[in-house]
Amino acid sequence: MLMANPATLRNLVKRYESLRSAHARLGTSESSRHLEDVSYTLCVTTGTRTVPDALRAAEAQLRAVPSAGSVGSKAVPSEVQLTA
Numbered sequence: 001m002l003m004a005n006p007a008t009l010r011n012l013v014k015r016y017e018s019l020r021s022a023h024a025r026l027g028t029s030e031s032s033r034h035l036e037d038v039s040y041t042l043c044v045t046t047g048t049r050t051v052p053d054a055l056r057a058a059e060a061q062l063r064a065v066p067s068a069g070s071v072g073s074k075a076v077p078s079e080v081q082l083t084a
Helices: 006-026 029-046 051-063
Strands: none
Touching: 006 029, 006 051, 029 051
């Protein structure tokens, strides 16, 4: 199974949570479109079909990866900007 880059996966989960919150507040067509886009990307990145499954898969993948501060691990940039 392919594994997403941990920094990319963390960024996607954070972006999803941020956009979900923004859409709950704003409820605009633009906020909906952004939320749908990141939801789709999160599903594709984790190889799942639903957001709850994608979030579970992301959590499992991130749990399986040593943190950047672990001995012997390589530092990975934590800020990755995805664009459409």
